[in-house]
Amino acid sequence: MSTHRFLRRALVVSATLGATGLATAGIASAHVTADVYGSQPEQGGYGAIVLRVPNEEEQAGTVKVEVTIPAEYAISSARTKPVPGWKAEVTKNDVVSKITWTAQPGNEIPAGTTSYQEFAFTAGPLPEDVDTLVLPAAQTYSDGTVANWNQEAKGDEEPEHPAPTVELAQPSGDGHGHGASAEQASAESEGSAHAEDTAPATSDTTARWLGGAGLAVGALGVGFGVGATLRARKQGRS
Known part of the structure; x- marks a missing residue:
């Protein structure tokens, strides 16, 4: 397999991993939900x-x-x-x-x-x-x-x-x-306001991290593969 073909295949794999992570995060929150904080x-x-x-x-x-x-x-x-x-x-x-x-x-x-x-x-x-x-x-x-x-x-x-x-x-x-009472329930809602603000941000950050991790894994695969190919070619010349 040529170096160019290997690079193309590795890049496709890494892009697929990253896209899968991001797409899964989007699907999980695609509809109206009722939450309790x-x-x-x-x-x-x-x-x-x-x-x-x-x-x-x-x-x-x-x-x-x-x-x-x-x-x-x-x-x-x-x-x-x-x-x-x-x-x-x-x-x-x-x-x-x-x-x-x-x-x-x-x-x-x-x-x-x-x-x-x-x-x-x-x-x-x-x-x-x-x-x-x-x-x-x-x-x-x-x-x-x-x-x-x-x-x-x-x-x-x-x-x-x-x-x-x-x-x-x-x-x-x-x-x-x-x-x-309604007052107690309302107080609970107010007391969890911080959780309401931070929970979505944490979820978004996790989704981005997962997508980035997929890309990073693919990039590492590309690096290792290219390195191995170059070493094999160098040894062949020797």
Whole structure:
């Protein structure tokens, strides 16, 4: 094999390794999710939930986000954490049915696939007979397109547009279950603000490191291969 052909093949391998690492990191966070940064919400108590919304359209930004609270959960109270540049509205008829965030002009989640926004809220009392909250979400783009994240998983297979979900813990009696209040849940959300800011950055840094590591491994392979080839050629001349 000639040196030039070897170099081309090695460069293809290294590029594939790096691209695979970066692509995997992107796929893992491609849909709207519901996250918990503080204590896990408990059945019968109040919980702090963070809706993470990535933009997925190259030519349009996200201008509205809606999360539906199923009526059977009978959640009577919900509060939103202010998001600069966004207006929040809680829809309630006896029970909370929907929370809507609307971007003010110039504050939408930017077009492209590299930006996201988080929307935190507290809700309760949470249902006592449900293990997993399913919170269908709708994401509206500036071009009028609406992405509905409302499909429930069946078995271990994840649907194409999965609804955000939150696992509920059994009541522990330590203040996060039946006795927890909306104020306590809100305080937990505020107390975990630092985690909200740093967790995504850590995830992004890890993804970049993995991609860089793939490229580095490929580059090392190129270096070793070229060195071995040159030594073999030199010995052949001798």
